[in-house]
Amino acid sequence: MQTRKDKYKQVAYYPGCALEGTAQPYNTSTKAIAKELQLELKEIDNWNCCGAMEVKNIDPEIQTYLSSRVLSLAKNETKQDVVMAPCNGCYHNLKKAEYDLEHKQKSRDVVEKISKKAEHPVYEAGEVETIHALDWIKFGIGEDELRQKIKGGLKGLKIANYYGCMYTRPRHIFPEKDQGGDSESTSKPHYMDDLLEVAGAVNVEFAMKTACCGGAHTLSDSDMSTKLVLNILQAAEAAGAEVIATECPTCHSGLEMHQIRALKKLSKQTNVKVIYFTQLLGLAMGLGPREVGLHENVSESVNLMFDKGIV
Amino acid sequence: MAIHEKNLIRPENIKTHDELVIDGVDVSGHWSTFIESRVVEDYNEALQEEIAALPGGENIHRCWQCGSCTNACTVNAINPDFNPRYWIYLIRMGMESELLRDKDIIWQCVSCNKCTYACPRDVMPEGIMKATAHWLELKSHTPASNSTIFDNEFTRQVVENGKIEDGRVLKNFLQKSGQPLVQDWLIQMVMQMIRHLPVKFLFHLGWATLFKPKTRKWDKARAAIEEHIAEEKAEQRMALGLGKQEGL
Numbered sequence: 079m080q081t082r083k084d085k086y087k088q089v090a091y092y093p094g095c096a097l098e099g100t101a102q103p104y105n106t107s108t109k110a111i112a113k114e115l116q117l118e119l120k121e122i123d124n125w126n127c128c129g130a131m132e133v134k135n136i137d138p139e140i141q142t143y144l145s146s147r148v149l150s151l152a153k154n155e156t157k158q159d160v161v162m163a164p165c166n167g168c169y170h171n172l173k174k175a176e177y178d179l180e181h182k183q184k185s186r187d188v189v190e191k192i193s194k195k196a197e198h199p200v201y202e203a204g205e206v207e208t209i210h211a212l213d214w215i216k217f218g219i220g221e222d223e224l225r226q227k228i229k230g231g232l233k234g235l236k237i238a239n240y241y242g243c244m245y246t247r248p249r250h251i252f253p254e255k256d257q258g259g260d261s262e263s264t265s266k267p268h269y270m271d272d273l274l275e276v277a278g279a280v281n282v283e284f285a286m287k288t289a290c291c292g293g294a295h296t297l298s299d300s301d302m303s304t305k306l307v308l309n310i311l312q313a314a315e316a317a318g319a320e321v322i323a324t325e326c327p328t329c330h331s332g333l334e335m336h337q338i339r340a341l342k343k344l345s346k347q348t349n350v351k352v353i354y355f356t357q358l359l360g361l362a363m364g365l366g367p368r369e370v371g372l373h374e375n376v377s378e379s380v381n382l383m384f385d386k387g388i389v
Numbered sequence: 390m391a392i393h394e395k396n397l398i399r400p401e402n403i404k405t406h407d408e409l410v411i412d413g414v415d416v417s418g419h420w421s422t423f424i425e426s427r428v429v430e431d432y433n434e435a436l437q438e439e440i441a442a443l444p445g446g447e448n449i450h451r452c453w454q455c456g457s458c459t460n461a462c463t464v465n466a467i468n469p470d471f472n473p474r475y476w477i478y479l480i481r482m483g484m485e486s487e488l489l490r491d492k493d494i495i496w497q498c499v500s501c502n503k504c505t506y507a508c509p510r511d512v513m514p515e516g517i518m519k520a521t522a523h524w525l526e527l528k529s530h531t532p533a534s535n536s537t538i539f540d541n542e543f544t545r546q547v548v549e550n551g552k553i554e555d556g557r558v559l560k561n562f563l564q565k566s567g568q569p570l571v572q573d574w575l576i577q578m579v580m581q582m583i584r585h586l587p588v589k590f591l592f593h594l595g596w597a598t599l600f601k602p603k604t605r606k607w608d609k610a611r612a613a614i615e616e617h618i619a620e621e622k623a624e625q626r627m628a629l630g631l632g633k634q635e636g637l
Contacts, residue, residue: 095552095553095554095555095602096555098602099553099554099555099556100555124604124605124606125604126547126551126552126604126607126610127547127551127552127553129547130543130547130553131500131540132539132540132543132544132547133540133543133544133547135519135536135537135540136540136541136544136618137444137544137617137618137621138444138445139617139621140544140614140617140618143614144547147610188617191613191617192610192613192614192617195609195610195612195613196609196610196613197609243500243501243502243503246506247501247502247503247505247506248502248505248506248513248515249506264506289463290463290499290501290503292463292499293499294499294500294501294536295497295499295535295536295539297535297539297559297562297563298534298535298536298538298539298562298566299497299499299535299536302464302467302497302499303499305467306463306467306499334578335574335578338574338577338578338581339574342573342574342577343574374582376578376581376582377581378581378584
């Protein structure tokens with residue numbers, strides 16, 4: 079049987095809207111470490127938005143259709159069995175579409191109706207496996223091989239690993255999680271912790287791994303989001319973290335934006351840095367800050383990396 | 390962990406009398422505080438079905454009132470008046486006027502799905518919050534919330550082009566929700582972004598403004614999506630006993 083390691087060597091890559099906009103550094107660093115690790119990313123040509131939270135709120139079946147079109151492209155155009163989405167929103171929605179298409183007749187009917195009108199193959203549940211960038215490194219490379227790729231490492235950098243909401247909730251759309259063994263935990267996720275520990279970080283005990291940053295209302299109810307983010311930033315600092323590692327563009331930009339907003343509106347200063355886990359892995363593998371887009375983050379962390387001797 | 394419970398007795402209904410004698414018994418003062426009796430006359434017996442007819446509300450009948458949703462709720466920790474368990478109770482009882490007392494905060498659900506994670510009955514409280522917020526707007530109890538304005542702008546771009554461009558979403562949302570484009574935190578963010586790469590940033594800004602990101606050969610998908618959304622909306626309005634709506 080084909081192992082996950084073989085399967086994930088070459089995957090369809092779905093960056094999504096955020097990675098081409100505010101989360102460009104996540105895109106840059108994901109591609110950079112793929113090259114270092116000799117993992118092949120086949121970007122899906124002519125993809126569309128997964129539907130995000132917003133389209134789901136307007137019409138859930140349309141969100142399912144939008145995600146199904148991406149899955150259909152991955153299968154029929156990119157010719158891959160696995161699609162990798164680094165954005166938690168995209169990952170969540172592709173998983174949700176998969177679940178809905180397996181369990182809901184209405185979702186199947188709507189997807190079939192619109193796909194036929196749009197003249198592309200109808201996606202059927204089970205044709206493609208959706209994975210997150212964390213699964214991709216964790217099983218496409220594995221901790222042992224990753225350890226050999228580390229040059230210099232993170233030199234004991236203290237990190238709070240922040241996973242957010244959409245990576246683990248709601249549980250029913252992630253049937254492979256909470257299965258014991260090396261499966262991911264939805265109550266206490268650890269894949270990012272595992273990888274960054276191999277890269278030489280010290281993971282602090284962080285109680286707010288899956289807390290909510292208020293990302294859904296980051297602009298429409300900013301004061302609420304600022305309070306939620308401030309809780310996360312302060313908890314990370316109280317736990318001794320120098321950096322919060324992120325794996326979701328909405329969380330990442332939410333933490334950056336509301337760190338500034340908390341200072342402006344509530345006079346609460348926090349100094350913890352916000353960095354994508356792919357950027358941290360890249361630095362640990364000896365890539366320069368520019369190669370992983372570190373200077374493109376709003377949260378300024380280049381100086382800290384110099385002070386720590388990481389770059 | 391304690392279950393956060395909404396106090397059903399409102400301050401204005403708690404009465405103490407400085408001098409009051411009933412049937413020869415002196416009941417003056419703080420020690421014999423009265424609770425004003427309350428009569429609910431305007432039950433909306435269709436309320437549960439109306440919420441269940443909107444996306445997300447389907448499983449409301451499954452609720453056992455255990456309170457796990459409110460206990461797990463992100464927003465409840467910030468604002469104790471935000472109480473999904475209580476609202477589900479009111480909807481199931483048909484107590485519309487009681488529900489309307491909280492009409493201006495129900496939209497604030499951040500969709501973190503902690504409630505759905507905690508719920509032992511698959512009620513999907515997050516969906517019910519969305520359905521209830523939509524119900525309030527469809528019934529004209531509230532104007533479109535900021536959340537709805539944002540969702541509409543985002544969805545409009547996706548339906549039109551297949552993709553969004555986040556700068557444009559931000560700009561149009563601030564305009565449509567009547568907020569100033571110039572905000573102190575936004576300026577600070579942009580300053581921090583352009584400090585290291587002014588040329589690239591300005592290039593990106595100009596590029597995205599000139600060339601909207603667009604999925605190719607999208608027209609047929611767009612037409613089919615628009616048609617489906619219009620059908621769904623008409624069905625929802627019918628379920629709520631509302632007439633046809635002009636435009637989108």
